[in-house]
Amino acid sequence: MSGQHTIGVTVNGTRYDRSVAEPRLLLSAFLRYELGLTGTHVGCEHGVCGACTVLLDGEAVRSCLIFAVQVDGHELTTVEGLDEDGRLHPLQQAFHEQHALQCGFCTPGFLLTLIPWLREHPSPGEPEIREAISGNLCRCTGYANIVTAVQHYVAKRAPAA
Ligand code: FES
């Protein structure tokens, strides 16, 4: 199919209007190469590793499984949009403090998977946390520190008794 396809999308609060030639352009490629938002990482490109996870209208989705044209008119959040007034998002801070990353390749996907999930599950136990991240692959840190980081985030966020 030929011709240009117009995409108007809000990413991290900024409106972007782009024309793309290919309707099959993946959202992950659109974010990285059209918008320069390279914090969205691409590992498997078939929905297995979770590295490419972004928020689409607040819901975690795998950007390698969505065509860019499908997000026309929608709102996205990528890892570049997580900071709060120039400070790391509290979950990012917990990852930093608890050594929950080494190379960091998987980290944006973990964060964007966990942030909406933690909204729905404000005080999860360890088994629930492990299940929540079971669709995200980390090849170097191991999962123990990631689970610990989530627990620290949850503990800090809980109102003092
Ligand atoms: S790159 Fe999308 S799930 Fe692996």
Ligand code: FES
């Ligand atoms: S920190 Fe390297 S893949 Fe997870």
